[in-house]
Amino acid sequence: MEKQLSPDEKLEALWQGVLSKKDPQGNPLQFQSPEAEKAYRERVLRFKDAIEMKKLPDRVPVTVFPSMFPWTYAGMTVQEAMYDYGKCAEVFQKFVLEFEPDVHWGAYAPGPGKFYEILDYKLYSWPGHGVAPEYSYQCNEGEYMKPEEYDALIQDPSGYFINVYLPRVFGALGGFQMLPFFPGILEMYGVALNFIPFGLPPVQGTFKALFEAGAEALQWIGAIGGADGALATLGFPNILGGFTKAPFDVIGDTLRGTKGIMLDMYRQPNKLLKAMEALTPLMIKMGVGSAQATGNPIIFVPLHKGADGFLSDEQFKKFYWPTLKEVILGLIEGGCIPLPALEGFWNTRLEVVKDVPKGKTLWMVDQSDIARVKKTLGKNACLLGNVSSAMLNLGTPQEVRDHVKNLIHTVGKDGGLIICNGAFFDHARPENVKAMVDAAKEYGVYK
């Protein structure tokens, strides 16, 4: 039997894969120059050291993690970025080469507009489909899962997604409602009965749409993934391996909606808890699986409804944190580095979330009191962020520089800090973004 790798070994294997990057054909990546190769390694190791908190990196790493900024900055509309994949990738490359962050996160934010059209995606409005061309796509929250459907979700989450949830959020996936129960496909006797749906027009229509959508997604990833490859050869790594979510947010964001989940906390708390438990292993699998597929260790976990003000402390401890903690630990177990993003303010949650294994996680901090975050969570985990959208939009380059300098001297003095924006932004003064990156390089060198 093959020897099982320990979590640390799995992670180290991913890091080694990133460091000795291969091209899509599996050959060693051809860098544009020896300098680019050297810079690539240094940048990866700078991040790795900052996250692991064992030794100080050569300097405080810096990155920019925007949503639509690279394209709005280039004068493109979001609509163009979503529909012209080649231009989307090209503009993103220019953005990275101009701002020179240590790592980038890829040109994935706009996504393939045509693909959403083919599948008639209802969960979001996007430019040309309910949103003006210059604005970002936005979520249409709703009760896509009905209150009486918890048992179906708990019993068979994947089946629920296929037969019920996906047809509701993708107009073109109506045929999925008719798909058979796959674990029922067992023996020769009667096996063909399970496949009757595939002969029916609604299912065939859905599959036709899927073929078309798949082809579109492939075309998109060709362009966007190409940008990752090209940037790597120029010395700029992308170490994002994928994303997953807190089970509470899975239900609260896209299944039951904010109001739905909050009413369920009172009306059917046990079902809600059970459903989150059922989703937990799936959310772990989602993160670990995509880290393995991409070869990159960092798994982004955007956190929404656990922020200050949404829930009471008791509710946070009962409903939000237990399954999120399991997801975080499960990702670590699977050799990933979870990157939970504390969107908004999380000051009241720090005492609860602080006891994570040391040097195994990376936390994005938005507007929380960074000194408090450092004293709690920051003892065990590297922090990234805290340059606010307000500052990037309305501050001066000098204010940004002062803020970054202060972060480095207080939070970053013993390591465990990566300079970055705190929240995803579509708009900013470019000179402020530049000031953020440059200040980290200027003030962040460890002696």
Place this chain on the structure above:
Amino acid sequence: MSKKLVNAIADMREEEALKLVREMVKGGSDPLQILDAAREAMTIVGRRYEEGTYFLPELMLAGELLSQITDIVKPELAKMPEVKRYGKVVIGTVKGDIHDIGKNIVSFMLDVNGFEVLDLGVDVSPQKFVEAIRDFQPQVVGLSGFLTLAFDTMKETVEAIQTAGLRDKVKIMIGGGQVTDKICEYTGADAYGKDAMAGVSLARKWLGVK
């Protein structure tokens, strides 16, 4: 009976509260008295939210309870009673932004705290705000926005109100996830509220409500 109902609502005992309402209606209680009890309970809910013992789940459930109770009582009333209102507020999510959860909560809290609220919904153009101010004549305008684009459209909206010659007729408050004092200054609004009760406090202050 009323006291029991007030407590059941304020303490989030939904089934008990609805049962009590049905019993009271059946027993011939004055429907106005039931609505008064519900309103009294909402004040308690608001206070607990302000004090930090209640959070969004309680506001959501309180809103549900209030509408369910109103639905039960409505057929018993010739017309809904006039409620004393302190003033009028126009509220909406600004152009380009379709986020509405925060806005809806502020709208609800203003309503149960005695303000007449005209909610214009999401993706509301500056022109629509201006028209609503002309027609509805509010004392307070609330601009909501979650995205960074909203900083500019809030500013545009405030400017449009100014250009229409209505700026001195209204106080403007803004709110949303990324909003800070700095954003407030940028947009030209009068103040920003960090949560729903802060919005209510601002409206109270501006209208001289104690």
